Amino acid sequence: MLITTAPDGTEVRATDEGQGPAVLILHPGLDDGRSWEKVAARLTARHRVVRLHRRQYRQDLPGPATIPQEAEHVLAVAREIEPPILLVGHSSGAVVALESLVAAPGTFSGAVLYEPPVVIGDPLGGPGGEINVRARQAIAAGRPGRALRIFIRDTVRLPAWVAFLAGVFAAVSPWLRPLVPHQIDDNEALDRLGVRLDAYAGIQAPVLLLGGDRSPAHLGERLDALARVLPRAERVVLHGQGHSAHASAPGEVAAVIERFAATFEG
Structure with missing residues (x-):
């Protein structure tokens, strides 16, 4: 377990496993990081895998949390990890990853973003x-x-x-x-974060945009919007998968992460 403190004094917690170049995982909603256990198990042979328990889903912290507050927890963990660090975010965790990339340029060597529900028009809440x-x-x-x-x-x-x-x-x-x-x-x-595509256009780290061809169409549209603005974006489609490939095809997801990580680990 990796435990540290955010600038506002709140405790930051993450599961810390394996050795090697670091992969920092930000889980999706309705989770505490456990849903990515199968992917993590496939990465730990060659990587240090750190799974943050996101602030928004901590029962022991006052909430609700803003996305910038969540990004502070991400960066607090990153300060405890030797680079290079590959940032992996899933669903809302991928939006937190984007905001972390904006907040601290140069901290992460790259990022894998699995279907972030970024706001590109109408609010997610209608x-x-x-x-x-x-x-x-x-x-x-x-x-x-x-x-x-x-x-x-x-x-x-x-x-x-x-x-x-x-x-x-x-x-x-x-x-x-x-x-x-x-x-x-x-x-x-x-929804409070709103449309942030202009801010994401300044991200210089390489970003792999991951999506499933069985996911709801709007998630693909959000990936398209990101692909148009991110300077160093790559798209990968998981065929036959939806929004939960980390659970249904953990080996495939781990292989995508490992291939991308190898491009900047030397």
Whole structure:
């Protein structure tokens, strides 16, 4: 375990495994880093793999957190790691990765961004944040499963049956249920950040944009928008995969990360 302190005095925690050039992983929503265990296990033979427990999803810290506050935790961990550091972000964690690249140019040798839901037009929470409002109302009514169903159906835009099953699972899972309000916090934080494509155009580190051909179309559109502005962007498509390839095809995801890391590790 790697434990350090952010500039605002909050404790930063990350799982720290393996030896070699560093890979710093920022997990997606509804998680604490555990969902990337299978990918990490495939990387640790040749890499030091550090999985940050993102501030937004820490039950022991006051929240909600802003994206800049989350980036402060990323950079606090980076200061404890010998370069080169490859930054890997998934979903909202990939947006935190982008903001970390903007905040501290030169800190990271490169980044792999797996389907970041960057705002490119309308808010993720819909006009006036109405999706988030409905999800908040469900949480206030003691129905986290319904809140998650709203988020997955209306923000992630997965099929209704997928959203229904996720909602059922959240309603009965003692691990997942407490994370649902944090997911809505996360969505609202992304919307408050707004459109940041102009800022991302200044990122000089090489960036690999990763996506699945079975993911919701809007995630591909967001990758397209990033590809147009990032000076050193490369696109990789995971065929037959969606937004959860880290779980369904961890070997394939690890291989993509390793190939990209090799380009600047010498």
